[in-house]
Amino acid sequence: MGVEIHDTAIIGKNVELGENVSIGPYTIIYDNVVIGDNTKIEAHCEIGYPTPLAKENRLIIGKNSLIRSKTIIYTGSVIGEKLVTGHRVTIRENSKIGKWVQLGTLVDVQGDCEIGDYVRTNSNIFIGKYTIIKNFVWIFPFVVFTNDPHPPSDYWVGAVVEDYAAIGAGSIILPGVKIGKDSLVGAGSIVTKDVPEGKVVIGSPARVVGSVENIKHRETGEPVYPWRRRLHRGYPEEIVKKWKEEFRNE
Amino acid sequence: MGVEIHDTAIIGKNVELGENVSIGPYTIIYDNVVIGDNTKIEAHCEIGYPTPLAKENRLIIGKNSLIRSKTIIYTGSVIGEKLVTGHRVTIRENSKIGKWVQLGTLVDVQGDCEIGDYVRTNSNIFIGKYTIIKNFVWIFPFVVFTNDPHPPSDYWVGAVVEDYAAIGAGSIILPGVKIGKDSLVGAGSIVTKDVPEGKVVIGSPARVVGSVENIKHRETGEPVYPWRRRLHRGYPEEIVKKWKEEFRNE
Amino acid sequence: MGVEIHDTAIIGKNVELGENVSIGPYTIIYDNVVIGDNTKIEAHCEIGYPTPLAKENRLIIGKNSLIRSKTIIYTGSVIGEKLVTGHRVTIRENSKIGKWVQLGTLVDVQGDCEIGDYVRTNSNIFIGKYTIIKNFVWIFPFVVFTNDPHPPSDYWVGAVVEDYAAIGAGSIILPGVKIGKDSLVGAGSIVTKDVPEGKVVIGSPARVVGSVENIKHRETGEPVYPWRRRLHRGYPEEIVKKWKEEFRNE
Numbered sequence: 001m002g003v004e005i006h007d008t009a010i011i012g013k014n015v016e017l018g019e020n021v022s023i024g025p026y027t028i029i030y031d032n033v034v035i036g037d038n039t040k041i042e043a044h045c046e047i048g049y050p051t052p053l054a055k056e057n058r059l060i061i062g063k064n065s066l067i068r069s070k071t072i073i074y075t076g077s078v079i080g081e082k083l084v085t086g087h088r089v090t091i092r093e094n095s096k097i098g099k100w101v102q103l104g105t106l107v108d109v110q111g112d113c114e115i116g117d118y119v120r121t122n123s124n125i126f127i128g129k130y131t132i133i134k135n136f137v138w139i140f141p142f143v144v145f146t147n148d149p150h151p152p153s154d155y156w157v158g159a160v161v162e163d164y165a166a167i168g169a170g171s172i173i174l175p176g177v178k179i180g181k182d183s184l185v186g187a188g189s190i191v192t193k194d195v196p197e198g199k200v201v202i203g204s205p206a207r208v209v210g211s212v213e214n215i216k217h218r219e220t221g222e223p224v225y226p227w228r229r230r231l232h233r234g235y236p237e238e239i240v241k242k243w244k245e246e247f248r249n250e
Numbered sequence: 251m252g253v254e255i256h257d258t259a260i261i262g263k264n265v266e267l268g269e270n271v272s273i274g275p276y277t278i279i280y281d282n283v284v285i286g287d288n289t290k291i292e293a294h295c296e297i298g299y300p301t302p303l304a305k306e307n308r309l310i311i312g313k314n315s316l317i318r319s320k321t322i323i324y325t326g327s328v329i330g331e332k333l334v335t336g337h338r339v340t341i342r343e344n345s346k347i348g349k350w351v352q353l354g355t356l357v358d359v360q361g362d363c364e365i366g367d368y369v370r371t372n373s374n375i376f377i378g379k380y381t382i383i384k385n386f387v388w389i390f391p392f393v394v395f396t397n398d399p400h401p402p403s404d405y406w407v408g409a410v411v412e413d414y415a416a417i418g419a420g421s422i423i424l425p426g427v428k429i430g431k432d433s434l435v436g437a438g439s440i441v442t443k444d445v446p447e448g449k450v451v452i453g454s455p456a457r458v459v460g461s462v463e464n465i466k467h468r469e470t471g472e473p474v475y476p477w478r479r480r481l482h483r484g485y486p487e488e489i490v491k492k493w494k495e496e497f498r499n500e
Numbered sequence: 501m502g503v504e505i506h507d508t509a510i511i512g513k514n515v516e517l518g519e520n521v522s523i524g525p526y527t528i529i530y531d532n533v534v535i536g537d538n539t540k541i542e543a544h545c546e547i548g549y550p551t552p553l554a555k556e557n558r559l560i561i562g563k564n565s566l567i568r569s570k571t572i573i574y575t576g577s578v579i580g581e582k583l584v585t586g587h588r589v590t591i592r593e594n595s596k597i598g599k600w601v602q603l604g605t606l607v608d609v610q611g612d613c614e615i616g617d618y619v620r621t622n623s624n625i626f627i628g629k630y631t632i633i634k635n636f637v638w639i640f641p642f643v644v645f646t647n648d649p650h651p652p653s654d655y656w657v658g659a660v661v662e663d664y665a666a667i668g669a670g671s672i673i674l675p676g677v678k679i680g681k682d683s684l685v686g687a688g689s690i691v692t693k694d695v696p697e698g699k700v701v702i703g704s705p706a707r708v709v710g711s712v713e714n715i716k717h718r719e720t721g722e723p724v725y726p727w728r729r730r731l732h733r734g735y736p737e738e739i740v741k742k743w744k745e746e747f748r749n750e
Contacts, residue, residue, distance in 0.1 A: 008258075008508075010525055025260055026276050026294075026526050028543055043278055044294060044526075044544060046569055069296055069322065072569065072587055087322055087340055090587055090605055105340055105358055108605055108623050108641075120402070123358050123376055126623055126641045126669075138402045141358075141376045142394050142422075144642050146669045146687055150717060150724045152620070152638045152731055169376075169396045170422040170440075172642075172670040172688045187396055188422045188440035188454055190670075190688035204454045204688055204704045217400060224400045231402055258508075275510055276526050276544075293528055294544060319546055319572065337572055337590055355590055355608055370652070373608050373626055388652045391608075391626045392644050392672075419626075419646045420672040420690075437646055438672045438690035438704055454704045467650060474650045481652055 012048065018063060032075060036063030043069040050075055053111065054093040062099060074111065086123060100236075104141070113158070118235065122169070130158030136228070137161050140169040140187070149175045162197070164226055171206075182226045184212050198226075262298065268313060282325060286313030293319040300325055303361070304343040312349060324361065336373060350486075354391070363408070368485065372419070380408030386478070387411050390419040390437070399425045412447070414476055421456075432476045434462050448476075512548065518563060532575060536563030543569040550575055553611065554593040562599060574611065586623060600736075604641070613658070618735065622669070630658030636728070637661050640669040640687070649675045662697070664726055671706075682726045684712050698726075 004022040005011065011023070012030045018037035023029060027041055030048035041047060045067055048059040054076025061073070062081030071089040073079075079091075080099030089103050092111030101115055104123040109115070113127050116135035125139050128147035133139075139161075147156040157176035161167070165179045168187035173179065178194040185191055186202030186209075195201050199208045200215070212225035224230060229247040232240045254272040255261065261273070262280045268287035273279060277291055280298035291297060295317055298309040304326025311323070312331030321339040323329075329341075330349030339353050342361030351365055354373040359365070363377050366385035375389050378397035383389075389411075397406040407426035411417070415429045418437035423429065428444040435441055436452030436459075445451050449458045450465070462475035474480060479497040482490040504522040505511065511523070512530045518537035523529060527541055530548035541547060545567055548559040554576025561573070562581030571589040573579075579591075580599030589603050592611030601615055604623040609615070613627050616635035625639050628647035633639075639661075647656040657676035661667070665679045668687035673679065678694040685691055686702030686709075695701050699708045700715065712725035724730060729747040732740040 025278060026544070028525060043296060044276070046543060049569070069299070070320070070570070088338065088588065106356070106606070110623070123360070124374070124624070128641075140396065140398075140401055141378075142392070142642070144669050144687075146640065148640075150715070150727075151640055151666050151668060151684075152727055153724070154731065154733060155717075155719075166401050168401060169394050170420075170670075174687060184401075187394075187424060215400070217405075219405075224403070227400075227402055231404065233404060275528060293546060294526070319549075320570070338588065356606070373610070374624070390646065390648075390651055391628075392642070416651050418651060419644050420670075434651075437644075437674060465650070467655075469655075474653070477650075477652055481654065483654060 006043075015048075024069065030075065032058045034058065034060045036061060036065065036081060038063055039065040039067070041067045042071075045069060046072045048075045049073065051093050068105075076111075080117065098135070116163075118239075128156075128158065130156050132158055132160045134161060135163045137163065138166040138227075140167060140171075142170045143167050144172045146173065147175050164228060165195075166227065182212060184215075184225060256293075265298075274319065280325065282308045284308065284310045286311060286315065286331060288313055289315040289317070291317045292321075295319060296322045298325045299323065301343050318355075326361075330367065348385070366413075368489075378406075378408065380406050382408055382410045384411060385413045387413065388416040388477070390417060390421075392420045393417050394422045396423065397425050414478060415445075416477060432462060434465075434475065506543075515548075524569065530575065532558045534558065534560045536561060536565065536581060538563055539565040539567070541567045542571075545569060546572045548575045549573065551593050568605075576611075580617065598635070616663075618739075628656075628658065630656050632658055632660045634661060635663045637663065638666040638727070640667060640671075642670045643667050644672045646673065647675050664728060665695075666727060682712060684715075684725065 003017045006025045008025045009023045010028045014032045016034045020038045022040045024043035027045040033048035059075045060078045065083040068085050068087045070087050071085045073091045074093040076093035077095040079097040082100045084102045086105030089107045091109040095113045097115045098117035100118045102120040104121050106124040109127045110129045112129045114132045118136045121139040122141040126144040128145045131145040145159050147158050159173045159177045161179045162181040164182045167185040171185050171189040173191045180197035182198045183195045184200045189206035190204040192205040200210050217224050228243040253267045256275040258275045259273045260278045264282045266284045270288045272290045274293035277295040283298035309325045310328045315333040318337045320337050321335045323341045324343040326343035327345040329347040332350045334352045336355030339357045341359040345363045347365045348367035350368045352370040356374040359377045360379045362379045364382045368386045371389040372391040376394045378395045381395040395409050397408050409423045409427045411429045412431040414432045417435040421435050421439040423441045430447035432448045433445045434450045439456035440454040442455040450460050467474050478493040503517045506525040508525045509523045510528045514532045516534045520538045522540045524543035527545040533548035559575045560578045565583040568585050568587045570587050571585050573591045574593040576593035577595040579597040582600045584602045586605030589607045591609040594612045597615045598617035600618045602620040606624040609627045610629045612629045614632045618636045621639040622641040626644045628645045631645040645659050647658050659673045659677045661679045662681040664682045667685040671685050671689040673691045680697035682698045683695045684700045689706035690704040692705040700710045717724050728743040
């Protein structure tokens with residue numbers, strides 16, 4: 001039940017490793033890092049990267065996490081259990097990340113962000129400072145969250161994404177935009193205005209084109225949104241049970 | 251004629267290295283990897299990265315390849331001769347990649363893809379699972395191939411790109427779209443419908459604006475497409491000979 | 501006042517390190533590299549990466565620079581003092597980069613580029629070969645500079661960005677386009693034509709929608725452009741003084 005640290009890993013001061021933690025080759029753990037039980041840090045990572053911008057000089061990563069190779073996580077953040085990263089993820093300082101979050105390859109969390117529970121992203125997302133992403137959100141590749149209404153400036157306004165929203169590939173979210181619960185942003189949209197709950201937006205600039213309830217599955221013709229009525233893979237049983245109840249009368 | 255393995259490289263079990271293979275500093279070769287003659291793997295790479303998603307726990311990389319530094323290639327793929335990658339490329343499991351393929355810096359092949367022969371890409375392309383890219387295709391930076399018509403779902407439909415097509419920078423290809431032979435997708439297009447053979451599409455959403463034959467060179471006024479009538483650099487002699495024959499009556 | 505080279509760093513031949521230079525763990529300095537005083541090269545970098553495409557087989561990095569971890573810089577470039585890179589930056593051969601330049605995480609400078617003084621970029625910019633970026637330019641995340649009017653070809657025409665221009669997130673700049681002084685490109689624009697001095701463009705394709713002077717701050721209602729009338733953080737005192745003089749009669 002001990003930890004497994006590769007000979008070539010470099011471990012800083014004041015590092016607390018839980019049971020069964022493993023640290024891969026050529027990985028650097030900087031000072032003041034706390035890593036929960038059963039978490040695996042792969043090769044070529046940097047964990048607890050120091051920065052004067054961190055409000056607190058400590059990084060906490062929850063238990064049962066998998067940090068894939070070449071990932072960099074700054075000090076000053078708190079991350080819940082069961083984080084899974086792709087390769088080459090960057091997470092900067094002062095971020096609060098919930099539990100069961102999955103971040104794809106090359107995702108770039110710029111710091112001072114809030115990411116809720118059960119959020120899943122695909123590759124190469126840019127999450128600008130002060131972005132707030134709530135629970136069960138899905139984000140597809142190459143989505144960019146901006147935060148500066150008068151670029152360049154020091155006046156930053158993060159976007160807010162409500163529960164269960166899904167944001168299609170290559171979309172750009174303008175500063176301070178609110179993306180409503182259960183909504184769907186089509187691929188390649190430039191989102192300049194708030195997206196109402198349960199609506200579909202698309203285009204440059206993005207416009208409302210309908211409600212998610214009206215989208216039918218290409219093959220089966222069945223309703224596909226809100227997506228939790230049909231996509232249950234990888235979520236905890238008690239949550240899936242609630243979702244099934246929510247849609248049982250259909 | 252021996253192999254050259256840097257002192258700091260880590261080599262797994264059941265690794266077969268051809269003649270003149272070289273392995274750079276801080277690179278990790280995982281188990282069950284076969285690397286062809288004269289192939290160079292540079293620094294900070296991970297080759298044969300293990301995953302339970304691999305249908306076969308083996309990675310084959312062809313001879314005369316150049317894997318630039320910080321590249322990650324998963325187990326479960328078969329790659330032909332003369333692969334050239336840029337830095338930080340990721341190739342996931344169960345992909346079939348032909349010969350003489352060039353993948354630019356930061357290209358992210360998500361797995362279960364097919365890439366033909368002589369395909370060339372620029373930097374930072376996202377190739378979603380189940381994408382099929384045929385031969386002699388060119389893909390420019392920041393192109394995204396999506397695969398989920400009802401995001402998020404488990405129902406994936408890859409795009410198909412036919413021979414000699416060229417896809418401009420920053421374009422997004424929607425799930426299941428077919429991009430015809432010899433066609434041209436303008437930069438920044440959102441491609442929602444099939445692109446007919448030899449046509450030019452552009453815009454958000456992309457629309458047909460003409461035929462490639464009608465495009466003249468900015469300076470010379472000569473026809474420029476299909477591109478193989480004029481661009482021969484780096485292709486094998488016998489192929490260039492065929493191309494010259496195809497257009498010799500003009 | 502000596503240099504500090506981590507035990508695991510690999511240093512090539514003919515490397516000149518200034519006073520107080522530090523080289524991080526697992527970093528490789530290739531041959532013929534000159535690094536100015538007080539410059540810090542972090543972990544997992546490759547500096548002076550060799551290429552036959554370099555016109556001169558030497559790399560010069562100015563003093564007081566910070567090269568963040570996992571950055572790759574090719575031989576053949578000359579970089580002024582006070583360069584700051586994010587993580588995983590790539591700078592290829594034959595580039596001239598001025599002083600006080602900041603390049604965000606994952607920025608990809610393709611080589612044969614010119615970047616002036618005091619240029620600042622955010623994450624994940626693609627700067628195609630032969631792009632010219634003048635002084636005090638700001639570039640936001642996921643901007644792509646293309647260079648090939650007839651893709652694929654060997655006929656490359658770089659874009660030119662004049663002083664003080666700001667280019668919004670996710671914009672794509674077409675080959676040879678000139679972006680005028682003090683202009684503003686809105687997020688997600690596809691810039692197909694020259695942008696006149698002091699104008700705002702937006703859309704796909706981008707069109708002029710007004711002059712920067714008419715943009716008021718969301719909260720204060722004050723004019724916000726040219727941005728140097730209000731944003732002074734991090735620039736040298738003598739420059740800020742000139743800017744204040746320029747706008748003192750308002």
